[in-house]
Amino acid sequence: MAETTSTTAGHPIARVLPLLSPAHLDRDFDYLVPPEFDEIAQPGVRVRLRFAGRLVDGYLLERLEKSEHTGKLVKLERVVSPERVLTPEILQLAIAVAARYAGTRADVLRLAIPPRHAGAETGKKPKVSKKAAAARAEPVPVDLDDENVAESMETEATASRTVGAESRSADALSAGVQVGIPEPSAASGADALAPGQKHAELAESGLSGATEVEAGRAADVAAGQSDGIAGESGTVAVQGDSAAISVAPIDLGPWGRYVHGEAFVSALAQGKGVRAAWQALPGEDWAARLAELAATVVGSGRSAVLLVPDQRDLDRLLTECVRLVGDSAVGLSAGLGPSARYRRWLSVLRGSARIVVGTRAAVFAPAKDLGLIAIWDDGDDTYAEQRSPYPHAREVAMLRAHESGAAFVAAGFARTAEIQAVVDSGWAHDLVADRDVLRQATPRISAPGDSDWALERDPIANAIRIPGIAFAAARAALKEGAAVLVQVPRRGYVPALSCAKCRTPARCRHCNGPLALPQGPRADEAHSPSCRWCGIVEAAYRCPACASRALRAVVIGAVRTAEELGRAFPGVPIRGSGGGAILDTLEPGPQVVVATVGAEPLIRGGYAVALLLDGWALLGRADLRAAEDTLRRWMSAAALVRSRGQVIVMAEPSVPTVQALIRWDPLGHARIEVEGRTEVGFPPAVRLAAVDGTTESIAELLSTAQLPDDVEVLGPVPLPPGARKPFSSGDDPAEVERMLLRVHRRSGAALAKALTTAQAIRSTHRSDAPLRVQIDPIDIG
16 A cells, blocks of 8 residues: 555455444455546555445455455445545554554544645646635634544545445344455454454553554654755754655753753654653643644654644634644644545545644645644543544544654643553653752642641631632732733533522432522523423422521532622733634733633733632542542643742642642652552553443343453443443433443453454344443543
């Protein structure tokens, strides 16, 4: 597939992977190539083929002299496009991801390759009306949970085209007339995942011992590239496939603040496959630093893929990359639309774009000669794919770096347990600043009542939402003409209610949903609470635990907080950021910014004070990652405060997570998280599979699965709150359960293979009961 010359002479057979949903059809099929398509039917192109009487999409994998199938072969219907969109690297990555997550190659490729847009592929510019052009000039907010909208539409279209083909697939396979099926020894069924299985086993063993081999391989690849030539203006001209790429001068001085930072950048410039977990200093311009790493890799003749969680971070990072390499940097996101996105994706495939900045789907970008793959803030839950086989972008990035020999960087202000685990294994290394440098960059962080003196001065500091010390710090900052940041866990007015006497959450008597007060224009009027699930009004609520009728707010939202602060600071602008009205940047000046977590706007020079409210609401969530996620959100807000500023977190000072924030010790907190999860047997210490469905569908799957000997079966348990059900709303059964399968990491590949085989067997039974299999889901329950 890597050859650009034709290999079709004497190879009339095309081995094809149809994009079919049933797991037992995740195998290769042989077709005859019609003479009119012989020249363009190259490995990697899209094809249309007839399968079980239906036309379906697929990818041509290779051309063969003869087929192992002894029956009659049918011809390919057509070659959709001569563009070879499936590269050898992405195919091997899809095999590895499918093996890692007990999925199929077809499902992975639907995530990896965007739908074709003919106009973008041929270079034709779409006609745009004046009205549409004016609309495009205005910035449009993007729903961050709606990534890959175009791909999901194509997936639905593909699924509709394959209805009927799947139901008759067993007959087609038994007849053996319409398609040629290679023998199992070739690459069929579960054995087709063997290459990815091998990489998955390496990943489970810690990926140690591979650094020197991959570094040498990366250096060899880099040596084959054209050398950088210094331009007259101090830029570096890198000879690409189509034109020279100019790289602006890079100031690597900021990397000197990190231990071995300059050596790391030097290793990147030499094309080595180094791996690091970078902890950015508070106030660090992380976008500029990542852009410098990517430009360094481009300067050595290779490409870089940079992953960010949302559109705001994408815009910020892409701006820095364009400043250094110009049009050789492109952004990939769902908000571009199918034509623009496919055009940029093609520029990456063809080698004209050398830096890719994107959200989770960009991890599959077909960058040529990949030299670096970096991920910012890997703890953000938007990196978890919502479609089968539900891969996490961080894990896919590490698999890709391991297979290709590219460098890998996991960057952020905080650190996840998963990244700490690979650091402990030796696969990656710390890239952190010395404690003296850290103390100079970190603002003063405190919690109310964190000392005997503080408690003596304000005995009720821990009992009220905003204590006096927080008001005093905010007033002093506003008096100096500086801005104050107030972070709240949720948006809205009063998001939830509980009993005012015993604090029992207020639940609906009909559906057990949470009760809340109405929001909107009539929120100021007196209302009875209503259920947020079914909408039924509870006019005569009585607590089931203590029989009290009084209610109180569990978490006061951002709107109510802004109203309270407006009364406390009359004449001071109060700005809100959250939900559908997120502010990106603000001008300096005296103001109070009330923002939900993740929606804090940037301000030049930094905030003077940050108040982190309702810490108990974040820490008290029934979630395995509650402490880790809380520290990550706190540190992201505290990093916006200038080094001479002050951060006050409203939480119990003795909690280890609060102490980690006060000391700014994300590494120590991550080590504690890893040790705690190892003790109780949760990821990343183990490999965990969650099987969701009805009691019957789960029992059917497990009855056919040849699970490893050391597997622990936990459950059944209810789905965690907010988890998506494995079916459409119209097929909602009476009850959905979750069964957990836990094994040691060394048995992770065996567990995934067993579940893959069991799903293939189940799909041959044409069972329509809803079922979903996820490996290491972020919401365990």
